[in-house]
Amino acid sequence: FADFAPFGAAGVGAAAGTIFFSYIGMDAVSTAGDEVKNPQKTMPRALVAALLVVTSFYVLVSVAALGAQNWQEFDGQEAGLAVILDKVTGANYWGTVLAAGAVISIFSVTLVTMYGQTRILFAMGRDGLLPPLFARVNPRSMTPVNNTVVVAVIVGLLAGFVPLDYLADLVSIGTLVAFCVVSLGVIILRRREPDLPRGFRVPGYPVTPALAILACGYILASLHWYTWVAFAGWLAAVLVFYFTWGRHHSALNHSALNNSALNHGAPNHGVPTNGALNNGAHNNGGEQ
16 A cells, blocks of 8 residues: 555546446446335335445455555556456466456346346336337236347447447446436425425435535546547437437426416317326336
8 A cells, every 4th residue: 555546636536437337236226116115215225235335345355455466466457356366375266266256247237237227218218208119018027128128239239349448438427427417406306396295305415416416527527538529429319319209209298288288278289188198108008
């Protein structure tokens, strides 16, 4: 630990931006809210517990590695921890065991990531932001099989043709921006809808969401320029799709238009009512 941070805060921020994707699995737990009992209580507890356990293990491994060898030993290494373990123990097989465990753990990471993404696509399809294909579920398993196939194909193509460091940066920037938007949404909703019934309230408001935005912003500022270019291109494509499809098919947008028409005594011109939307969503899920 004699030369703990040779590149200062900038180096710490750059490293944090690169490895941030390692922490994104916890938020995927929330996508299973429709499939658990009493999600208002169990989900927050599961998220906090998972975050504490995973972060503790990550920190302990990092402390052990940096305490055993100088940071230069990691420089240019594809499997730095395995190399450090071999040097510390004086045997070659421990590094192989660690590498094998890392490969096996990739399956669980991939499973959690794909599970969460398929449920997100299902919710977006149910709300009309994506084509109805994404809102369909298998009648036997009651799971979004179509989404699973689509996500598996896309993940396979990305893993096969895009370098890992690029993928890590892209995943990190997308997740960090999403976290910033969520934190900002907490502040806006608390101000605009203070009496809105909530199953869970963020503790320490407004300090907690403000600190989250600052922390995410700090890491975002340290990402490579090409990551921002790729993210801007992806964001532009998503916005085009939203304004050409999602905005016109959104169930929430239809509901808002219908309420506005009813309040002003105007005909709804074919805009479905709240009851129709609810019944349609219920029937869609039940039939498929």
